[in-house]
Amino acid sequence: MYDRTIQFLPHELGPPWERVRVEVDGELVSWMQTFTVGHRLRGVTLDCAGVVGVHTDDAHQLRGHMRFMLETVLQRAESRGVPLSTLYGGVPDVYHRWAYATVMPEFNFTISTRRAEALPLRHRIRGAEPADRPAIARLYNRETSGISGMRVREPERWLGPRQGLYFGRLDAWMQVALDDHGQIVGYCIGDEVDHDAQQLDIVDAQASSSGVAGSLIRAMADEAVRRRMGNLVFHVYPASRVGRYLRNLDVTARSERPIGRSQMVRLGLPDVVLQALGPHARMRAEILGSERPSRLVIDTELGSGELPLGGDLPPHRVRLPSAQLAEILFGYRSAEELRDIHGLEISAGDAELLDVLFPPIDAYCYWPDRY
Ligand SMILES: CC(C)(COP(=O)(O)OP(=O)(O)OC[C@H]1O[C@@H](n2cnc3c(N)ncnc32)[C@H](O)[C@@H]1OP(=O)(O)O)[C@@H](O)C(=O)NCCC(=O)NCCS
Structure with missing residues (x-):
């Protein structure tokens, strides 16, 4: 031995x-x-x-x-x-062994440099300095706090982006947009690439207004011109301000729904996760009227937890694998899809109940926060 x-x-x-x-x-x-x-x-x-x-x-x-x-x-x-663990599954089909599940779609928007150059530049843009990090982290937290999957960047501890796409191979750079008082009102994080790259990849961009979003996209077009790149690719959440601005331009929008790779989550302590989601579930359960269970107990192979539903009926119990619970909680797939398409063994009624409590949503995590 x-x-x-x-x-x-x-x-x-x-x-x-x-x-x-x-x-x-x-x-x-x-x-x-x-x-x-x-x-x-x-x-x-x-x-x-x-x-x-x-x-x-x-x-x-x-x-x-x-x-x-x-x-x-x-x-x-x-x-x-x-209670949770996240990883970026670079090698497909390894991490499901430990109940990690892919729970987030990938998004990107491609726009030609020429088209983006036509946008108005209404803000001063400059390279970010280490002293800007707390303000950037606060802006990021304000813009993303309502979106599942997002990592919290602690303003006093955030070390700035260490990477964009492609782990360990590329550094990231940051530019900030300033208002008339010199306050940071937006930022972009891009990949440092070699000279023959054809496109400029932006891996995070947040703006406090749509005007700032426009200035940032325009500033990135100027950056692409300097680097002689014909296209800009923004890897941003579609409902973010920059995403919404881009959706109104002449862009190619792509989304992907990976399985068994990319950004993955494991629910190691289902009881802790379900307890935290109790108030959310209790509120959603109102839709069902009083003809609902008092509690929903969920059993997984990694442990059990329960949700208060506040109804008059006796407690109800559902059993499902932790990985599928992760998909439902992060909104990647509905319980109905897991049942009808992926063969999850639960009743139609239980699937309907879970989908009322946790309707499908798009969770997302920006690239510099993935490791
Ligand atoms: C992936 C890697 C870390 C696995 O290390 P390892 O010590 O050989 O893994 P283990 O022997 O502990 O294997 C654990 C399980 O993963 C499986 N596994 C290991 N490598 C695998 C691969 N490349 N593809 C699919 N499954 C794999 C094993 O079969 C084993 O499954 P089992 O226990 O159900 O039989 C290793 O191959 C490696 O360092 N690869 C290069 C770097 C890399 O790709 N890292 C991952 C970045 S996401």
């Missing part, structure tokens, strides 16, 4: 980041990074263990080292009451 150990070490980015190392007989075999961060879900904020840069050395793969590492990280987070 070999001697396998796991260590949690300080990270160059400081707390809450940690480095994780697994050694076998003193040799490094697997490593990753983890940190705790808040994510929004239907009006509440829940702590989430981020799983980042999972790797097993080539010579040691397929011996269960990554399983050991990930499960230890998850147990440790859950023992501290962290």
Whole structure:
């Protein structure tokens, strides 16, 4: 038998980041990074263990080292009451083993540089400085607080974007829009790319008004001209101010609905998540009148939780896999779709009840917040 150990070490980015190392007989075999961060879900904020840069050395793969590492990280987070975990599934069909589910669509808008150049530039734009980060984080939080999936950027702790698309390969840059008083009223985050790239990718853009959104898009067109790029691609949430502005222009809008890859979530502590969503469920349940259960108990393989529904009927119980509960809570698929298309074994009545409590929505997480 070999001697396998796991260590949690300080990270160059400081707390809450940690480095994780697994050694076998003193040799490094697997490593990753983890940190705790808040994510929004239907009006509440829940702590989430981020799983980042999972790797097993080539010579040691397929011996269960990554399983050991990930499960230890998850147990440790859950023992501290962290109910969710998120990761970016770069390798498809690996993480469903631990009940991670894809719960967010991908969105992007392509506009030609020429078309975007015609927009009016009504704000001063400049490169962002480290001192701007708290103001940028606050602006981001104001604009995104109502959207499920969004990460909370703590103004005093947010380190700025470390990346855009393509993990670890590209740096990100930021520009800010200022009003007449020099206050930050918008920002854009873009990918630092090599010279032969044909398009400029914008991975986050927030504006406090549609006028600011227009100025930002125009400023990005000027940036694309400098870099000799024919198109701009905005990876933004369609209902954001920049997304809404773009939708009114001559754009190609794309959305994708990945499965088993991309941004994934695991509900490790369903009881904590359901308890936090109790007030939301109680309010939604009013639609059903008094002919509804007093409580809904949901059993999953990772634990049970319950929602107060406030009705006159006895408590009701539903059983479903944690991954499907994640899809329903984040609004990626309705319970009816999971039942009719994916064969989830629940009754039509139970699916209808879950869909009243948690109607489908589009959750989203901007690229610089994915790891
Ligand atoms: C993916 C990776 C971390 C797996 O590490 P590992 O130590 O070999 O994994 P384990 O032996 O613990 O395997 C755990 C489970 O994942 C499965 N698995 C491992 N690699 C897989 C792959 N590439 N595709 C699909 N399943 C995979 C194993 O079959 C095993 O499943 P089982 O326990 O149900 O039989 C490793 O292959 C790696 O470092 N790859 C390159 C970097 C990378 O792609 N990281 C992931 C970024 S999202």
